[in-house]
Amino acid sequence: MNETKNISINVSSINDHPLVIEHDATLTTEHCDKSSTRLILTYLFASSIWLIVGTLIGQMAAIKLVFPDFASESWMSFGRIRPVHTNSVFWGWTSLAMIGLAYYVIPSSSNTKIYSNKIGWISFFLINISVIAGNLMLMWGISNGSQEYREFVWPVMIIFMLGIALTAYNFYQTIAHRNVKEIYISNWFIMAACIWTLTFMIISYLPFYQIGLGETIIQGYYMHMAVGMWFMSFTLGIIYFMLPKLLNRPIYSYSLGILAFWTQLLFYTMIGMHHFIFSPVPWWLQTIAIVFSIGMIIPVSASTANFAFTLKGNKRKIKYSSGLPFILTGVIFYFVASFQGSLSALRFSNLVWHFTDFTIAHSHMTMYGIVTFFLWGSIYGLVPNLTGRQPRTLWVELHFWFALTGLLIYAVALMWGGTERGLIWLNGLPFIQSVSIMIPYWLWRVIGGGLMLTAHFIFAWNLYEMIFKSKRQNP
Amino acid sequence: MKLDFTSNHKLLFGTAFLVFFILSYLIAIQPASEAKKQVKPLIESNPMTKQQLQGFQVYIGEGCAYCHTQQVRPLVMDEGFGRPSVPGDYASQKPLNWWMQTPNVLGSERIGPDLSNVGARRNNEVWNYIHLYQPRSVVPNSAMPAYHWLFEKKNDLKLNETALPVPVKFRKGYNYIIPTQKAKDLVAYILYLQQPALSNAEVINENARYKRTTVRNNFIDGINVYQSQCAACHGANGKAVESLFPSLKDSMPLSKKTIDQKMQVILNGITDAKNPIRNMPAYRQLLSDEEIAAVVNYMEKAWNQKNGRIISAEEIRTLRMQKK
Numbered sequence: 001m002n003e004t005k006n007i008s009i010n011v012s013s014i015n016d017h018p019l020v021i022e023h024d025a026t027l028t029t030e031h032c033d034k035s036s037t038r039l040i041l042t043y044l045f046a047s048s049i050w051l052i053v054g055t056l057i058g059q060m061a062a063i064k065l066v067f068p069d070f071a072s073e074s075w076m077s078f079g080r081i082r083p084v085h086t087n088s089v090f091w092g093w094t095s096l097a098m099i100g101l102a103y104y105v106i107p108s109s110s111n112t113k114i115y116s117n118k119i120g121w122i123s124f125f126l127i128n129i130s131v132i133a134g135n136l137m138l139m140w141g142i143s144n145g146s147q148e149y150r151e152f153v154w155p156v157m158i159i160f161m162l163g164i165a166l167t168a169y170n171f172y173q174t175i176a177h178r179n180v181k182e183i184y185i186s187n188w189f190i191m192a193a194c195i196w197t198l199t200f201m202i203i204s205y206l207p208f209y210q211i212g213l214g215e216t217i218i219q220g221y222y223m224h225m226a227v228g229m230w231f232m233s234f235t236l237g238i239i240y241f242m243l244p245k246l247l248n249r250p251i252y253s254y255s256l257g258i259l260a261f262w263t264q265l266l267f268y269t270m271i272g273m274h275h276f277i278f279s280p281v282p283w284w285l286q287t288i289a290i291v292f293s294i295g296m297i298i299p300v301s302a303s304t305a306n307f308a309f310t311l312k313g314n315k316r317k318i319k320y321s322s323g324l325p326f327i328l329t330g331v332i333f334y335f336v337a338s339f340q341g342s343l344s345a346l347r348f349s350n351l352v353w354h355f356t357d358f359t360i361a362h363s364h365m366t367m368y369g370i371v372t373f374f375l376w377g378s379i380y381g382l383v384p385n386l387t388g389r390q391p392r393t394l395w396v397e398l399h400f401w402f403a404l405t406g407l408l409i410y411a412v413a414l415m416w417g418g419t420e421r422g423l424i425w426l427n428g429l430p431f432i433q434s435v436s437i438m439i440p441y442w443l444w445r446v447i448g449g450g451l452m453l454t455a456h457f458i459f460a461w462n463l464y465e466m467i468f469k470s471k472r473q474n475p
Numbered sequence: 476m477k478l479d480f481t482s483n484h485k486l487l488f489g490t491a492f493l494v495f496f497i498l499s500y501l502i503a504i505q506p507a508s509e510a511k512k513q514v515k516p517l518i519e520s521n522p523m524t525k526q527q528l529q530g531f532q533v534y535i536g537e538g539c540a541y542c543h544t545q546q547v548r549p550l551v552m553d554e555g556f557g558r559p560s561v562p563g564d565y566a567s568q569k570p571l572n573w574w575m576q577t578p579n580v581l582g583s584e585r586i587g588p589d590l591s592n593v594g595a596r597r598n599n600e601v602w603n604y605i606h607l608y609q610p611r612s613v614v615p616n617s618a619m620p621a622y623h624w625l626f627e628k629k630n631d632l633k634l635n636e637t638a639l640p641v642p643v644k645f646r647k648g649y650n651y652i653i654p655t656q657k658a659k660d661l662v663a664y665i666l667y668l669q670q671p672a673l674s675n676a677e678v679i680n681e682n683a684r685y686k687r688t689t690v691r692n693n694f695i696d697g698i699n700v701y702q703s704q705c706a707a708c709h710g711a712n713g714k715a716v717e718s719l720f721p722s723l724k725d726s727m728p729l730s731k732k733t734i735d736q737k738m739q740v741i742l743n744g745i746t747d748a749k750n751p752i753r754n755m756p757a758y759r760q761l762l763s764d765e766e767i768a769a770v771v772n773y774m775e776k777a778w779n780q781k782n783g784r785i786i787s788a789e790e791i792r793t794l795r796m797q798k799k
Contacts, residue, residue: 065586065618068611074624079538145578146540153574175484182481191484192491199492203499207576212514212566214507215577221503229495258480265491269498275583278548280560285506351552355544355585425552430702431588432711436616 027245027385031107031114037386039120041467043100044379046128048460050092051372055453058085062449065442075139083143083151084135090149090226091160092131094367097375098234099123099167102190104382105241106171109186110178119170126163130156147219149226154205161201168194185257189237192265193230200225213281220281220289221272228268231367235374236260236303239327242378243310246323252309260302267295274345277354293345300338307331322396323381326373329404333369337362352426357438357445358418361411368407368452376403376459383466391462399458406451409444417441510562517563519671523664530664532571533657535578537622543590544582545668555703557592557670561681564591564670587619594669595761598744601639601752602708603662604654605719609645613716614707623647625658640752642717697773700766704758713778719752724778734775734784738794741767759795764788 032040063070064078074080107114114120134152137143143151152160171194175187204222244251251257273281273289311318311328318324340362343349353359376399384390417438424434480487516522523531534540549559570577597603602613608626610617628649632638638651646652654662673681702711705723709715713724723729729737744757758767765788772786 064620068618068620072621072623074622077537077620077622079541079620080536082538082541141536143536143538144576145535145580146538146582147576147579148583150576154576155574172484172488183484183487188487188491191488192495195488195492196495199496200499203504205576207570209504209507209511210577211511211569212577213562214511215568215579216565216581217507217510218503219579219581221499225499265494266498269495270502272502276546276581278550279546279581280562280564281510282506285502288502351550355583357584359584428552428555428696428699430699430706431555432614432616432702432706435586435618438618 027382028108029104029385031112032104032386033113035117036103036107036114036120039114039117039124040100040103040386041383043096043103043120043124044383045463045467046124047093047096047100048456048463050088050096050131051456052453052460054085054088054093055449055456057081057088059446059449059453061085062442062446066439066446074141080139080141080143083138083146083148086149087131087134087138087151089367090231091127091134094231094371094375096124096127097379098231098238099127101238101242101375101378101382102167102171102234104386105186105238106174106190109180109184109241110175111180112174112177115170115173115177119166123163123166123170126159126166130159130163133159147215148223150204150219150222157201157205161198161205164194164197164201168198184241185251185254185261186237186241188258188261189233189240189264192261193234193237196225196229196233196265200229216276216279216281217273217285220275223275224272225269227363227367228264228271231371232268233264235371236264238378239307239330239374242323242381243307243327246321246327246377246381247310247314247317249310249314252306252312256302256306260299260306263295263299263302267292267299271296271345277345277347277350290345290347293342296338296342300335300342304331304335307334321381322384322391322393323377323379325400326377326380328377329400330370330373330377333365333373337365337369341366352422353418354422356418356421357414357441358422361414361418364407364414365411369411373403379463383463387466389466389469391466395458395462399455399462402451402455402458406448406453406455408448409451410448413441413444413448514562514566516566517561517671517677518674520563520567521671522567523667526660526663527667528571528664529657530660530662530667531578533625533661534664535571539590540578540580540582542582542584542586542619543588544585545580545589545591546582547589547591547670553589556589557595558673559681560591560670561673561677563677587617590665590668592668592670592761594666595756596704597707598666598756599708599720599752599754600662600666601754602720603665604639604658605641606707607658607661608639608641608652608654612642612645613719615711615716622658625655625661627651627653627655629653640719642719695763695765695769697769697771697776700762700770701773704762705770708755713774723774730779734771734786735794737774738767738771738786738791741771742791742794764791764795767791 029037060071060076061078061082103114103120130152134156137153137156138151142153144153145151168191171187171191175183175191200222204218204225210218240251240257270292271289273285274293277286277290279286308331311331318328344353344358344362380391380396417440420437421434424437478486480490545560547553547556547558547560553559565580568577568580606613607622609621609623610619611621626639628647628651630650632651636651636653638653641652708720709723713722715722721729740755742757742759745753745755747753762770768786768788768791775784
């Protein structure tokens with residue numbers, strides 16, 4: 001009797017890939033009751049669908065640069081779907097995944113339950129409705145203008161803002177009702193990200209001062225606040241919680257985290273105009289943006305060092321965890337890509353790289369290499385604890401390697417091609433030559449993007465398995 | 476009172492909000508309001524007509540600005556696109572209606588060329604229609620989408636309709652390609668995009684704003700000028716695609732023209748109201764004497780060796796003075 005039982009266990013573990021040791025799980029879930037678990041999982045699962053939609057559209061846009069006459073319907077044209085790609089991955093995938101994770105991080109670090117699940121559900125619907133409506137309008141040819149990440153017209157974006165406002169209220173009440181004296185550093189970042197985001201969105205959607213170049217000044221500000229004060233600040237907050245939890249050791253330095261928080265606020269807010277170097281906006285505004293872009297090295301180094309020292313000496317744990325390799329990759333990209341961003345702000349760098357695909361490579365190294373990898377790491381770290389089922393190790397590894405290889409191909413191709421392009425312009429060669437030379441690099445981008453897209457399907461499948469097949473195994 | 480950020484959430488998040496708001500005011504709201512107040516439209520500029528405004532709406536809705544900037548930087552490499560943009564160029568940008576915001580035209584990427592002055596460079600409306608309908612029919616290496624949904628495709632023509640001379644192989648089996656109202660509006664907007672000249676006061680104001688890095692390129696290569704300015708109509712190798720526009724290589728009518736006549740055409744362009752496909756920009760506003768001399772010498776050397784005379788920049792300068 002005993003022997004047959006042993007055999008059956010062995011058989012099932014062979015199916016689950018015998019070469020790799022099962023991943024560990026250390027997170028406590030005492031602050032998540034059944035209904036808030038459902039809320040978190042809904043956010044995360046919806047986000048994975050937005051990720052697939054967003055990348056499918058992005059891949060389509062990438063193909064169109066190489067084959068401009070491919071799928072040439074009006075609602076599929078490059079100019080209309082480019083913003084659909086960015087808005088889907090921004091407001092759909094990243095935002096929903098972040099908020100979903102925060103519904104775990106905030107109550108756990110505050111030692112209390114979430115203030116209201118109901119508010120969580122309402123904001124979930126508001127955010128999704130606005131992203132669906134906004135995307136459909138863009139495909140229909142209705143756009144605010146080509147101001148990046150601000151393409152949704154205000155009647156649509158106000159729904160999104162309402163969702164964020166409710167989320168912020170919910171988080172604030174949870175933190176206010178905490179059962180620990182101190183507010184953990186994660187909650188500094190997450191709560192502040194919500195407040196900052198509401199502020200900059202309202203500032204950027206108010207029309208009064210946005211006439212002529214006033215609009216451009218607000219656009220530079222908005223574009224960078226979206227990435228820096230919403231996505232970056234929010235995910236940093238999540239990682240300040242998830243990284244120590246997954247390693248089961250405290251964060252290396254609490255003070256470094258606080259330094260990172262205040263410098264993020266002081267420096268990041270000022271750098272928006274570095275997207276308009278050499279443009280007709282006042283020269284002093286551009287100079288301020290450059291100076292503070294260099295200043296960004298301080299918060300970036302502070303958090304990188306903090307994460308790196310927390311990770312130090314934990315090779316074994318990283319190896320046996322599904323989430324930590326993603327977070328480690330995110331930390332590396334956080335340092336490299338942010339440093340690259342600071343240097344790209346210099347006037348000298350703008351001579352070569354401004355207006356080229358180099359910028360696109362940079363934005364993917366940050367929004368994908370940093371933010372998306374951080375989110376994946378946190379999701380793989382958290383979800384098994386909520387559902388009691390680990391993802392299949394092999395499939396997590398496939399996800400990781402497809403995503404990383406794809407990103408590297410994507411980024412290297414565009415940086416190389418962008419540099420060549422910039423040099424062609426600097427040398428005064430005909431413009432069309434700078435289009436023709438990009439074709440091979442744009443093709444490499446399609447290949448890299450294809451690998452990334454594959455990774456996203458695998459991720460969604462892994463998530464599906466963790467959530468919906470939870471009854472197969474006990475926690 | 477002790478500032479205890481770690482355990483006082485009201486203080487912490489109140490401070491975070493306040494600092495952020497003050498910084499945002501200083502870096503965004505205040506400069507934006509200032510820009511709105513100080514900047515007036517240029518003296519020489521014209522407001523958009525209703526049709527041009529509708530065309531601008533098409534431009535925004537189709538997302539043209541993702542690939543085409545409208546900001547010429549004060550850099551040598553941007554010279555081909557026009558004079559450096561000034562704040563006054565954008566002074567009249569405002570929301571198109573109550574549920575939209577002021578659209579952004581400056582852009583952040585240049586997959587295609589800058590369009591600040593495209594109406595002067597590409598002033599032929601027939602070329603613009605054909606190029607919008609299928610960019611690759613005139614510029615083989617173009618990566619631009621074909622905006623065929625802005626055109627009617629049909630096999631029978633009504634009385635007052637004029638079909639575009641789109642090459643047969645790009646017509647997708649239809650006999651006639653006709654621009655819709657949207658295409659007409661869009662082309663009207665594209666032709667509107669011509670940089671107004673700066674008045675003296677405006678030039679002085681500009682020079683005070685920053686140190687210009689604009690220095691004319693010493694070494695001008697005729698083939699580069701040709702490829703940037705002429706190839707879109709006359710073909711990259713002097714052979715116009717499908718003979719829509721005159722070929723410069725092995726062309727009978729052109730071989731009868733003297734080099735002086737050709738220089739006159741380049742300087743002053745062609746304006747033909749009855750037959751708009753013949754329209755050609757006047758390059759006196761677009762190119763320097765050196766550039767015109769270089770491109771003439773290039774074309775003569777490449778496709779018409781009979782003349783054998785090298786044109787100097789001085790010669791162009793004299794011609795430019797002579798006659799408008």
